[in-house]
Amino acid sequence: MSTPQVFGKQHQESELICPRCHGSMAVKVVGEAEIDVCPLEELPPGSVRVVAVRPLLSVGVYNCGGQLHAIEDRCTHDDGPLCEGDWDPATCEVICPRHGARFDIRTGAALLLPAYIPVDTFPVRVRDDGVVVVDVPG
Secondary structure, eight states, X not given: OOOOOEEOEEOSOEEEEOGGGTTSSEEEEOSEEEEXXXXXXXXXXXXXXXXXXXXXXXXXXXXXXXXXXXXXXXXXXXXXXXXXXXXXXXXXXXXXXXXXXXXXTTTOOEEETTOOSOOOEEOEEEOTTSEEEEXXXX
16 A cells, blocks of 8 residues: 555634644634545545644545545544554555554544544535545634
C-alpha cells in the first residue's frame, strides 16, 4: 500500500480556541468547515486520502466500493496516526499501524483491542463540480 498524501483546503475561516490544547492555542476553524479533498476521479474505489484540516486534526477519506467515508486520523488507543495504516476495502476496516487496533470506517466503531473507543466520523460528499469535500465541525 502506498503512503497516503496529505491534502486539504478549508473555506470560511474564523478564529476559535483549540479544545485539545485546553485553550492554549488559537486555530483557524469555523462552525462547520468545508474541506476540499480532491476530484472524485482521483479517489477511485479502494483508495484513501489523508487531509490536513487544522493543527491537531487530520481526516482520512476512504472510497469503499464506491461509498465515501471520512474518519479522524487518530487512534483512540494512544492518539497515534490511524489512516496511514493498512485497510481492507472489502470490509471497510482500517488497522492502526502502531498496535493493530481495527476500526469500522463507515461508523468509526472500534472493532479490535487495544482500542475500544470509536473514532470520529465526518460527512463526506461530492460537490456539483465533482470535488470530494468533508464537512468538519469547528
